[in-house]
Amino acid sequence: MAVLFVVLAGIGVVLPLWRLSRLEDLSGLDSPTPLVHHRAPSEENSRVLALIDQVSEVTDGHHGKARLRALRRYMDSLSDGLELASACRIVQEPQGEWVIAPGADTRRRVLYIHGGGWTAGSPRSHRAITDRLSHLARAAVFAVDYRLMPEHRFMDGVDDCREAYRWLLAHGPDEAAPAAFMLVAGDSAGGGHTLALLAWLRDSGLRQADGAVAFAPSTDLTLTAPSNRANIATDAMLGPMFGRLARLPRPLVWWMVLLVFRVSPANPTLSPLRGNLAGLPPVLIQASSTEMLRDNACRYAAKTRAAGSPVTLQLWPGMVHVWQMFTPLLPEAEEAFTEVAAFINALDEDEGEGNAEPR
Secondary structure (H helix, E strand, O other): OHHHHHHHHHHHHHHHHHHHOOOOOOHHHOOOOOEOOOOOOOOOHHHHHHHHHHHHHHHOOOOHHHHHHHHHHHHHHOOOOOOOOOEEEEEEOOEEEEEEOOOOEEEEEEEEEOOOOOOOOOOOOOHHHHHHHHHHHOEEEEEEOOOOOOOOOHHHHHHHHHHHHHHHOOEOOOOEOOOOEEEEEEEOHHHHHHHHHHHHHHHHOOOOOOEEEEEOOOOOOOOOOOHHHHOOOOOOOHHHHHHHHHHOOHHHHHHHHHHHHOOOOOOOOOOHHHOOOOOOOOEEEEEEOOOOOHHHHHHHHHHHHHOOOOEEEEEEOOOOOOHHHHOOOOHHHHHHHHHHHHHHHHHHHHHHHOOOOOO
16 A cells, blocks of 8 residues: 555656646747846945845754744844834734725725745735835735745645635725725735736636736746846845755756645646736736846746736846835835836726726
8 A cells, every 4th residue: 555655646746747848838938128227226225235135144043944934034024113104904814914005095905915935924024015005006905914835835825815805805994895996916926926816816707906016926936937047146135045946957846846835836826927818907017137037027928918918017127036125225116116106007097098908
């Protein structure tokens, strides 16, 4: 019986890897993407790089769960000392946090899905972003506190994001009331959740979001995009964390992803680039020209555009991964949010003129 179990377990791993060896080649989506500007990073960028260097300082000497706890504490500390005009309210069911700017219309709602490599991050760690989004969108932002690995399965977090969106359609911060406007936003791993959620909404028949914003989204865990390796040295945040993984032979990477996430790295729920991208709402994607996930963003935008869905891609030169977190310290973060505001205003104009596609 033990031998049979080993054989069946081996088949369960080998078959998905065999399918992965026949992956669709997406290199045809690679093409030069113009930058939003050609200025050198601001002086404040050096202070941001110093903050990122502190990650290794707080995690050095720790291993396993202790290292992860140290990383989580550090990420949460990023919101310490921030002067937030928004009110923050903790919610237990679904778990998360309302962030509400003065004057926000609570019928306008944003679901925010934080990043952190599916293992770290929280609504607290990303308050700099959610506070800005509430102001820009004139909306109540709900930052979902989805379940993280390794304590939980990847799909548990996916389910939490889906249920949070379903709940937001009918609930505001003060009472049960239908949403008049829905935006989904997220960064990095949360950006991947954001884009996968749009496809799930299309297929499930629920009311689609009016639009989405993805900051440096993870779109393809097969790690076949050129920048996944080419930009290791220039990515101050992801390079030290994931550079060694990205350099491994791809079949080994695929096996590790399958083992950790318990889904194939080509599954569109984990890698939205690998799915059907037709019939999606307008999406704004922002990424850095020097980060490892640059080409994941570029490929997603190219495939989405080819599928007939509206998408805007903005590449910023020399920024760290998810530099938007460092508002108001970093001028480029404020510039990025100016673009986000313009995107949201365009969504409102389309809705007001009745030109938006049916959801």
